[in-house]
Amino acid sequence: MNPKMKCLIAVAWFAMVTCSPVYAQERTPSKRFNLVEWNGGKFVYGADYYPEHWDESQWAKDAEMMQAAGMNFVRLAEFAWVKMEPAEGKFDFAWLDRALKVLNAHGIKAVLGTPTASPPAWLYAKYPDIAAMDENGVRYRYGSRGNFCLHNPSFDAATRRIVTAMAEHYKNHPGVIGWQIDNELGDPVCYDAACRAAFQRWCRSKYKSLDALNKAWGTTFWGHSYLAWSEIPLPWNTLGKAHNPSLALDHRRFHSEATRDYLKLQVDILRRISPKQAITHNLMGMYDGVDYSRLAEPLDFIAWDNYPMFGENYANYFGPGLAHDLMRGAKNNQNFMVMEEEGGLPGWSMFWGRQVAPGLYRAWAYQAVAHGADGICYFRWRTSRYGTEQYWQGILDQDSYPNARYQIIAQTGKELGQLTDLLKGSTLSSKVALLVSPDSRWAFQIQPLVKDFNYDRQLSLYYGAFRRAGHCVDVLFPQSDFTGYKIIVAPSLFVVDTKLAGKLTNFVKDGGTLVLTYRSGVKDENNVVTNQTLPGPLAELAGIAIHDFDPQTNQKQEVEDPQGDPHPAKVWFDILDPLSAETLATYGNGYYAGKAAVTRNHFGGGSVIYVGTEFASEDAYSKLAHYLAPGTDMRLDSNLPEGVELAWREKGDKKIVFLINYTEKSQTVSLGESMQNALTGNVEPAHVEIPAFDVKVLTSK
Ligand code: GLA
Numbered sequence: 001m002n003p004k005m006k007c008l009i010a011v012a013w014f015a016m017v018t019c020s021p022v023y024a025q026e027r028t029p030s031k032r033f034n035l036v037e038w039n040g041g042k043f044v045y046g047a048d049y050y051p052e053h054w055d056e057s058q059w060a061k062d063a064e065m066m067q068a069a070g071m072n073f074v075r076l077a078e079f080a081w082v083k084m085e086p087a088e089g090k091f092d093f094a095w096l097d098r099a100l101k102v103l104n105a106h107g108i109k110a111v112l113g114t115p116t117a118s119p120p121a122w123l124y125a126k127y128p129d130i131a132a133m134d135e136n137g138v139r140y141r142y143g144s145r146g147n148f149c150l151h152n153p154s155f156d157a158a159t160r161r162i163v164t165a166m167a168e169h170y171k172n173h174p175g176v177i178g179w180q181i182d183n184e185l186g187d188p189v190c191y192d193a194a195c196r197a198a199f200q201r202w203c204r205s206k207y208k209s210l211d212a213l214n215k216a217w218g219t220t221f222w223g224h225s226y227l228a229w230s231e232i233p234l235p236w237n238t239l240g241k242a243h244n245p246s247l248a249l250d251h252r253r254f255h256s257e258a259t260r261d262y263l264k265l266q267v268d269i270l271r272r273i274s275p276k277q278a279i280t281h282n283l284m285g286m287y288d289g290v291d292y293s294r295l296a297e298p299l300d301f302i303a304w305d306n307y308p309m310f311g312e313n314y315a316n317y318f319g320p321g322l323a324h325d326l327m328r329g330a331k332n333n334q335n336f337m338v339m340e341e342e343g344g345l346p347g348w349s350m351f352w353g354r355q356v357a358p359g360l361y362r363a364w365a366y367q368a369v370a371h372g373a374d375g376i377c378y379f380r381w382r383t384s385r386y387g388t389e390q391y392w393q394g395i396l397d398q399d400s401y402p403n404a405r406y407q408i409i410a411q412t413g414k415e416l417g418q419l420t421d422l423l424k425g426s427t428l429s430s431k432v433a434l435l436v437s438p439d440s441r442w443a444f445q446i447q448p449l450v451k452d453f454n455y456d457r458q459l460s461l462y463y464g465a466f467r468r469a470g471h472c473v474d475v476l477f478p479q480s481d482f483t484g485y486k487i488i489v490a491p492s493l494f495v496v497d498t499k500l501a502g503k504l505t506n507f508v509k510d511g512g513t514l515v516l517t518y519r520s521g522v523k524d525e526n527n528v529v530t531n532q533t534l535p536g537p538l539a540e541l542a543g544i545a546i547h548d549f550d551p552q553t554n555q556k557q558e559v560e561d562p563q564g565d566p567h568p569a570k571v572w573f574d575i576l577d578p579l580s581a582e583t584l585a586t587y588g589n590g591y592y593a594g595k596a597a598v599t600r601n602h603f604g605g606g607s608v609i610y611v612g613t614e615f616a617s618e619d620a621y622s623k624l625a626h627y628l629a630p631g632t633d634m635r636l637d638s639n640l641p642e643g644v645e646l647a648w649r650e651k652g653d654k655k656i657v658f659l660i661n662y663t664e665k666s667q668t669v670s671l672g673e674s675m676q677n678a679l680t681g682n683v684e685p686a687h688v689e690i691p692a693f694d695v696k697v698l699t700s701k
Contacts, residue, residue: 048340063105074110181270201229245446252442256294283296306338314662317643349391379392382398428472428649435475455491464621466625501541514609521539535610544581550573551573565623572613575587644690
């Protein structure tokens with residue numbers, strides 16, 4: 001590229017990023033569930049407790065130790081079906097009543113798990129087909145948990161019976177404030193005849209006619225047209241990737257909806273019988289077997305299971321950070337709780353990592369709070385002596401000694417008690433958002449594109465860049481409210497329907513900056529390739545045409561940015577033909593050297609950046625983030641030091657700022673103003689020092 005061109009591009013880029021208009025519209029918060037009010041004014045703090053695993057004589061001592069650690073909450077019973085229904089239709093809640101009595105006497109309230117994740121052996125023995133069937137036609141055998149078929153009538157009846165009995169028994173219990181439905185719903189996918197018939201019914205209800213289905217799926221290919229609903233198969237993976245991708249995407253949607261319907265079946269029973277108790281479910285962060293934005297709809301609030309398990313690099317906090325934000329985003333940015341927070345070293349038949357410094361357990365709890373958690377419940381109170389999870393540490397080890405984990409968790413409990421009034425009612429509100437498309441995620445799993453492609457890695461790369469630059473990031477789903485954001489990054493938006501294309505167009509017209517990346521707008525909602533020039537329904541918005549692309553070929557490729565700096569690139573290279581767009585960066589090598597790799601298009605009051613490739617280094621993403629959003633609300637003058645996180649919640653015009661140091665050395669961050677330390681009451685200077693593995697909670701003075 002010639003120097004004059006480079007200069008023009010650099011000026012244009014700068015002008016674009018500094019002149020983004022201020023939004024007239026703000027997001028309207030819907031009615032939000034307040035966890036602190038729900039828990040009688042206390043920050044929800046506790047542990048997952050299994051009284052049935054311990055001698056009753058230990059319960060009072062446990063409750064005392066919990067109370068001394070600032071705990072006011074437990075989750076109970078989510079795997080105790082056989083204890084509560086030892087024989088079909090015969091119930092025994094006496095043991096749970098006694099456990100609740102002991103816990104309640106120490107100021108500890110409970111959420112009860114409906115125990116359907118672990119059906120009793122007698123139920124399997126009597127109704128063997130409640131077990132899911134794998135794709136080879138083999139039914140799961142008894143011995144683990146969760147392996148049930150979502151469409152089995154006997155399991156449906158057994159579910160209704162136990163949930164109804166629990167709801168009737170506990171509907172007026174003052175120590176039971178809510179319910180967790182099942183446990184980590186989502187797997188496995190069942191391939192038995194009941195599920196196949198259910199899928200056929202689902203297709204019928206969606207498409208109404210076989211003509212419509214055949215057209216939508218393009219079954220003319222390989223002569224796969226269906227002439228009767230009963231001919232429609234399940235997409236067995238044993239066929240490799242040879243199945244019709246449209247059928248496969250619909251099957252993902254079907255499984256996701258079936259999972260939500262199963263959850264809703266239980267929610268409806270509980271709401272009917274005990275309308276005053278709140279209902280949640282423990283989700284799994286980045287897990288993608290289910291569309292969490294839909295699963296969350298029937299719930300009062302989201303809870304999720306957070307095991308940071310950073311491997312050796314504890315300083316990389318982006319993984320759990322993104323998962324927290326995705327959990328918040330799955331319920332319209334509403335605050336949530338962590339139902340299983342890592343309370344010790346994880347493992348099953350063996351330990352899975354190294355032990356971490358006790359301070360990290362506190363740091364991870366504050367990270368959750370900084371991202372919108374109004375409750376922390378550790379998994380688990382004490383490590384099990386029995387079963388699969390003997391190597392999955394709880395807070396206490398089997399000997400109940402008040403170890404270092406207990407001490408730091410107790411300290412955190414006291415601090416969160418102290419911060420409750422401040423935190424109560426505060427929320428997150430970011431200017432930058434990441435759009436997650438469940439359809440695109442599934443479509444890429446069905447057809448993985450190229451060997452090294454990874455949708456979630458793209459999410460993380462953009463997420464990490466904005467977070468390092470000091471921005472909070474919200475996560476949006478296609479049906480979320482897009483108003484109020486300045487920047488939406490929508491990595492590899494592969495599957496786009498006209499509704500989503502329209503929402504994005506309005507967002508840009510109204511002044512937003514949209515970042516699109518390679519393989520966007522390729523498929524319609526049926527997972528069928530568009531016949532428009534790429535990026536399909538987003539082409540006009542992006543102001544480009546793509547007539548050629550180059551998947552990873554192990555060649556050396558690099559992209560030159562407006563400052564002339566080269567950035568190595570990999571995986572995929574969309575060769576962009578700018579129409580109304582300007583070129584911001586070009587490819588350095590190959591037959592398309594000099595052609596556009598990154599473009600920017602003004603559209604309405606906003607603009608669209610199209611990044612046609614994946615950069616191989618974080619630097620390019622950081623540079624992009626700084627260009628797109630120069631300056632942050634916190635007036636950081638550069639990236640945060642590695643391993644230090646900055647996030648904040650807002651309450652009126654007050655900011656509650658969290659600085660978390662995940663490294664073993666002291667770090668300094670310059671916030672541009674002195675602030676008050678909410679824990680000590682001291683004033684912290686503009687250059688705040690955060691000791692190793694420590695946390696600072698600051699408020700504007
Ligand atoms: C999950 C489950 C828990 C427990 C932990 C640790 O999060 O919900 O029941 O099994 O993992 O393995």
